[in-house]
Amino acid sequence: CVSALMLIVFQALLGMWTVTWLLKPIVVMGHLIGGLSSFALLAWLALRSHGWQAQADETLPGRGLVISGLCLLALQIALGGWTSANYAAWACGTDFPSCLGQWWPTTDFREGFVLWRGIGVDYEGGVLDGPARVAIQLAHRLLAVLVSAQLLVIAIKAMRLPVLRRYGLTLLAALLAQLTLGIANVKLGLPLTVAALHNAGAALLLLCLLALLARISPIRRIESPAR
Template sequence: MDAQALYDYSPVLRLMGLGLVIALGPLAWVWLRRRDASPAQRLAWLTGLTLFLTFDLVLFGAFTRLTDSGLGCPDWPGCYGSASPIGASASIAAAQEAMPTGPVTFSKAWIEMIHRYLATAVGVLILVLASVSWFERRRLQQSLFWPLVTLFWVCLQGAFGALTVTMKLFPAIVTLHLLGGMALLALLRLQAVRYQQLLEPPSAHQRPGAGTRWALWAMFGLLWVQIALGGWVSTNYAVLACRDFPTCQGSWWPVMDFAGGFEWWRELGQRRSGDAIPFPALTAIHYTHRLVAYGVLLALAALAWHLHRREGRADQARTLLLLGGWQLLTGLSNVVLEWPLVAAVAHTGGAAALVVVLTGWLTQAHPRGVETAPPPTAHGYPA
């Protein structure tokens, strides 16, 4: 039996058609619900809906990774050259018969392809957003910079999705793919807030103090470091390197190989030399993520206290504490319950929610152009 080519573009038009069909649902919903609204209002709604679907896509991506379905279809963009597992049933059956516990099964193939369908639909929605922003740029007096960056970024995400498959779950690529999904959430959230600011009077925008803005940026940066470490834990399957808490392997400082654990460019399960990655290296990956998590939780608590006591933003403080508690609970569940699927997906969801929340607050804290923008009229257009 001939080996399947890693890239087979024969089903690409059918996949694009499926993505368009899926995207037509949200587009029709926004059009019907907001057909009498201004372009700015429709863009705000469509951006918010695309953000929601992208959040779902990030969670489904985590589900795909955690169910070992990333290679459910070993080629890209289709499945054995077909647009769905139905057309590839013979090839999938043969692969499953040859290796019953291998990466290719019917359920894994469907999970992988559904992820690709959703990703294509999100790409279509972002293309629509960029196109509408271009057509309405003069009327809305909005820059095209962020819509075009988002369009470029979703294309880049597609490329990383392809590399995830063709490079056989290469840890660095999979981690970058996760970070790219989080960055896509941030880009969409930024635009959603900008459109909302366009529809509100300038007096509605109250900037926090300089100290608070610096604190938000510091928290934002620390969060990205922790997400990268979490992605590295997941893609190297290092979650169960420590199965107890608060110690690891019964020790406060277990045997660890940091050099082996943080070799960035290497195959899954191997060191750069080609040797199998040792268990102390997996321990170093896990424990580093855990130690940084302590710092993140303390930083979240400190920022929540600052927002409540210094800025009078009690709702924002409660949101931070709630998300921090969620991450603590789901993170602990991954360890002591030995990585249950629900807890693992929920942990990714908590990180994604923190990205969305902090991006929104930072955008509101830096309302560039809002103070001098013309106020909207009754129809939502700038006067």
């Protein structure tokens, strides 16, 4: 597939720029998004090629809901990459659900979400001050609540249909595991194993939604014109 090849080539370029541009956050975040996009594209092609689709006599609801869930999840994954790239994952210390002993500490959202700061800055260890990193961390937490609510609705609706029950149960289990890993990341001080599992959890949620979307989406067949 040409699109998959182009994505992989661009991903390789992002890997090079991650080093040559001294861990620039926008590139590091893009590298993460590129990797998961490659995974999602290959997973979608595999699902569709193995017959994961609605049957001709099936009318399965919820396609728009699942697509919106995918969009929210993609945004949260990008924000997670931005959090990691700016060394903001531990901006609140080990406090959860509070942050630095407060429910809403001093934040600087404008500084925290400057995407481009020029070439030549060494970003190892981060360049943002405390309030900017706190802003990123709080944004990641707040969006996690919204994403979780959306995925919970999708899981419940899927479980109500016998043909989709296993998809809903799997999505619910993956969501609970991901939330647990996210909280553990903070409370345990970002151990490498938990952080890696948190990344894997994001990929698993992505796969669950793609599998559900593939199952409820019929394949459009293009009829050849009559001769």
